[in-house]
Amino acid sequence: MTESTYRIHGATGDWEVVIGLEVHAQITSNAKLFSGAATAFGAEPNTQVSLVDAAMPGMLPAPNRECIRQAVRTGMAIEAQINKYSRFDRKNYFYADLPQGYQISQLYHPIVGEGQITVTLDEKHPNSATKTIGVERIHVEQDAGKLMHDQHPTRSYVDLNRSGVALMEIVSKPDMRSPVEAGAYVRKLRSILRYVGSCDGNMEEGSMRADVNVSVRKPGEEFGTRTETKNVNSVRFVMAVIEHEANRQVDVLEAGGKIVQETRLYDPDKNETRSMRSKEDAHDYRYFPDPDLLPLELDDAFLAECRASLPELPDAKRTRYETELGLSAYNAATLTAEVETTRWFESLVSESARAQGKSESDVARAAANWLLSELFGALNRLGKDLETSPVSPAQGAELLALVADGTLSGTLAKQVFEIMLETGDAAGKIVEEKGLKQTSDTGAIEEAAAKVIADNADKVEQYRGGKEALFGFFVGQTMKAMGGKANPKVVNEILKKALG
Amino acid sequence: MERARNASAARMSIDLQTVKKIASLARISVTDGEAQALVPELNNILGWVEQLGEVDVAGVEPMTAVIPNTLRLRDDVVTDGNVREKVLANAPQAEQGFFAVPKVIE
């Protein structure tokens, strides 16, 4: 654990930045938290709305087990305390995107208590310093609807499709001290949520948004007054908000002003935050336990199932990749950062082990290298990702097996892989059809080498006369004569012998 | 300790400004006359409920469920929605599948 040295250099000296994040993560579920309407993104306005979501008179909430389960699993993934007793409270305020006039949330008895997330501060160097950021709590609550302002000159339009979608609010402690730490925290949190499967982490679609709490202080002094910038929807913007807001606060303070505790909005186009006057008088939320809902009590069987269904998490996986699979720290970190990469990699490794009849640790390094260099390089070039990869893990494993058993040379393997990307065909089939099999047939190679030697008597002379650089020429010519398919090791040996 | 705090908070009587603040929180517009009339009315009622402060509630949990019962959880199945006509049927102003409200500046 290291102290952050990030400072805002003001006219009166250096300022330390204190950051806390409230991340709203949409819980992955088919139906909404308290109604049976669907949660899918991008539907026609007000089609994924039940009468409950529209807060019609007499409508009542009925909670979705899966949303509770996912919040509990998420809590377990960050080693948090799980509260077997929790309650839903109403947060009362008036806004057009809030049909009930209150949001059902959890203030007094959240479902998840204190936990923690460890981040690597320099993600390029996986063995660099780490920092543990405290998580204060996770509670479950309803999302609001959406207001559209651009459709009409004097009216705003209300779409309630998101109204009532389940969210986890993951509240960190004010433990972060720099934009980099905050960025690392959000990325790590996102990675964990995606491993657990409790949130798809899709920030563009609003599945994850952060409320960014920022204050500044002279190092060692008490916390300053904080501002909260709402609904920041990318890691880059989170970092930009912190930098901008910290600088703004330092300017205000150094000019003799005071920071007002307020809600602010980030404008990514102008890269600035501004006060949200529309929410100004909504401070008194009059929280009280929702009388439509009884206390939520979780039994041991429910908790046991939640725990049993947790996958291996990124930190544990990374360590295992290094110790059991023998991967480099960098490769292990890269492969475990995203759950899709891990899944693809583990599938590739198990298919490879099966195809080659070897243990996973025997095939893992080659698999990791191929995935990180060859496959990622190709996908990059094609503008694709693992999900849309034209090559499956099983197909990759077949290719790697052909390299391992000497059927393909590195060069041939690259050639076959290119064809696989284009056609989607299996490596074996390509090798068969195009005759790309590497040959170690000494007879054929000896024949080709003999012809090259016979055809280039002058060069043989020069070589034998001491111009050893010419050896490469003979190798090249022999390989060419073999159509590139000769085993280079065998070619070398035969030429060495033939040229004396 | 707790009782003393409760009692002192409850003893506060409300004035015209407080009535206006409550009305604003509750989003009910009131004229000055209405607010003025509400001051004694609300004080009467609050003064009367204030007697609860004298009850010794040490060690007593606030009631959460009148009849012992715990929260049931439903299955994660889509059973509702796709009822836009029903949702919008009573709207004072609905346009292009949306509810319309005066333009909001955020």
Place this chain on the structure above:
Amino acid sequence: MSNVTDLTVAEIRDGFRAGNFTAREVAEGFNANVAAAKALNAFIVETPDHALAAADAADAARASGDLKPLSGVPIGMKDLFCTNGVQTTAASHILEGFIPTYESTVSGKLWDAGAGMLGKLNLDQFAMGSSNETSFFGNVISPWKRNDGGNASLAPGGSSGGSASAISARLCPAATGTDTGGSIRQPAAFVGISGIKPTYGRCSRWGVVAFASSLDQAGPMARTVRDNAILLEAMTGFDPKDSTSLDLPVPAWEAGLSSNLKGKRIGIPKEYRVDGMPAEIDALWEKGIAFLKDAGAEIMEVSLPHTKYALPTYYIIAPAEASSNLARYDGVRFGLRDLPDGANLQDMYAATRAAGFGPEVKRRIMIGTYVLSAGFYDAYYTQAQKVRTLISRDFDRAWESCDLLLTPTAPSAAFALGEKQADPLAMYLNDVFTVPASLAGLPAMSVPGGLDAQGLPLGLQIIGKALDEQSVLNAALAIEERAGFTARPDKWW
């Protein structure tokens, strides 16, 4: 044949089954009574066609031999229950013209049981009141008059005053009510009928316009205990759409009726002898004790020490919940919208709610908003919920020595309209005997005990243990049989 509109639910059901009359005859009889009783202002909407359609279906079902429990019985529906395609207002301007696209669970169960709807019954606005004077659609008038020769219009009680008035005047044989702090029992007592509030969670609250969620409970109102048992069986039952609904089978309450109270211990809570209680109420109570003794019950005094705190507790919790429950009436998705020139969204809310809610509703929203607001929440709301726990414990302790409680239903007979309107607190005191059972979620029933000197009905209340509606009904039946209450208002409307 005697007039079908004089029959009880059981008599209509059985007479119809026996072929003594058709369901259409019954529906037409009540429709005619409803149409002729505008002066009572008991209905906000009349639905004669609904009643006739159900009647025709019942007649057809009788012919084909598949009758339902309430086939042939038309009823009134309190206008707090959302009814598909039929205006539902909660007696508030803010919901005027609101036509639900859905049916409340309770009303749906009644239609499924074969009942028809005569109309939507008037009530106190959002069920907030004890006299029906807070209705936007004008107050309901009790069919009863004092025998003092004066012609004062009397309050039918509230909030289910339309239900009470209509049943008492034979506009319907039975009706639904809802009870948050006494809104079934007090109006039943005022007009000389019976009504039961079952255990909290027995009737689904889904589709019932909410007043105070932790207290609201639907129940039947009718002229006899048996009719209440019949209706209650049709209205109750588990509903997964209401998280507070009890997942229990519906008992056969009608079949279980018995007025033999041998072995039952009846507690008389001494704290209910409040200062200034009219002697007639006291006398009625003594009469009730004698009835129950006569039915074989053992009578004992019990103590419910926190009784005096029930009313102030209620007037914190109910307004607090209401202030939040009524936030959805904002002019955006349904109901009234008041959009003054140049108004922004928040102005629109404030204008709409100012124009749409009546004075008592506003008063309670304001109280509720205040007691939940920053700095006051613990002193008021949390304290009230703790006292509520103590009130509930009082009952638990009483159940260690007795099975049921007997009390008067209300501290007075029906008062004149306008008499208590000026003083909200005086009005609130009407609920002093009914509120404690509401706070504890217990089943409680009012049954007519007799008349006062002015010839007005007085009710006795039976409070039972949670889920023990059967004992409540049985004790009420024992009183009913002995009180011989046959008085009915002279028709003047």
